[in-house]
Amino acid sequence: MLSNAIYTDLSGYYDLMCADIDYRAQSHCIHRLQQLLGNGGKTHLDLACGTGPHVRHLLDAGYQSSGLDINQPMLDLARMRCPEAQFALQDMCGFTLGEPVDLITCFLYSIHYSAGLDRLNACIASVHAALAQGGLFCFNAVDRQRIDNGSWVSHNVSQAQARFSFSSGWHYSGEGERQALKLRIEKSVAGEKQVWHDEHAMVAVSFSELMALLQPHFDVHMLEHDYETLSAWDGISGNALFACVKI
Template sequence: MPSNAIYTDLSGYYDLMCADIDYSAQSSCVQRLQQLLGNGGKRHLDLACGTGPHIRHFLDAGFQSSGLDINQPMLDRALTRCPEAQFSLQDMCGFSASQPFDLITCFLYSIHYSASIERLNACIASVHSALVDGGLFCFNAVDRQHIDNGSWVSHNVKHADSLFSFSSGWHYAGTGSQQALKLRIEKNTAGERQVWNDSHPMVAVRFDELLALLAPYFDVQVLEHDYDRILPWDRVSGNALFACVKLC
């Protein structure tokens, strides 16, 4: 099971790092897709669930939600946030489910944590096995051909007596199926500065390759990466939302 040290060591800062994410909009969009494309069922599993913010929104919308992650400190926080949910310490590239699900999600580009094409294919197969016929698998992904190594996303958050600066960016060497997610956290407290840097191995795929992996298992709709509107992917953007209905 792969480990991601920054998430273990700094799991207490994870929600601050993601403070600019609109979890409500993302969750609501997928709930609409479940009504439009899926079976409308309420049994939900979130892969790489982290501290459970998406699960909280699904629970509040009436879903019977569960989550899995490879990081126990994250799951501990998720259970505090969502005590009525079920959580398990599992690898999304080879997980087992005690019940079938109507909807499986994987937000925040976490599908790339599969780290290799082989493990990505295993993740897709595991999701297929865990879904009922007609069940929906939703995730977002980035096309390696569109990665700008110089593009970073950053935001600042004040917490207690400290100012945090969070930055993240993709890096692709230009060949192969490996890329990296680079992370930087800076904490300033009363003139004292601490910095954490990390680089996570991620799988790099073209969208046509990803569609080929999904094709044996799912009927796939590729959508614009826009959680406010449901639109077909423009075939230009390097970010997209994948809505995959399990083939019977």
């Protein structure tokens, strides 16, 4: 069995790794929040858009949707999925738009890719500048104080003759502004296994710290991390959905 940390570009595995994600439910939830809390407009930008599955769903819902990412191979796949959308190779912690948009999203905990509190603050400032008045910023986040280092999420999927097992888990040392997203991919073909391990540096932030960064710019609604039922955060769970209206 081979084991090494050889991959840094997830584009070849991204859709398989995310095969169990209900993109439709997530996108529909954000559409509902835009109708309930936002300005109701239909221009949209997805930060860290990856291969564009959320952009695809929001295009189909009638949005003029676009995306940005720092990974060109991801954007190449996104353009194939969404040829009518606009995509840009930009850093979400320092991006600019030609025209403001009504809705900005950042799914799959990608806000944590800011990697540090200064860059997270720069990301929030960039989002605020890019939103139209009354526009909505939606993202999900994890509280560093509630991370269980022993908790992993896994799923299996088959493609052609190969079977893949994907696992991911958060790790926080207990101090500082860095946490890690640990990933493991196992590929089995004809009884032979290959295993890849990767670790992504992410920003570690508590919900109270995150609220302090957001509130100068937004009216913030913290919701339970449940895309089917919109309900206020219970004050206990370590995952939350943030819906932030530009003020």
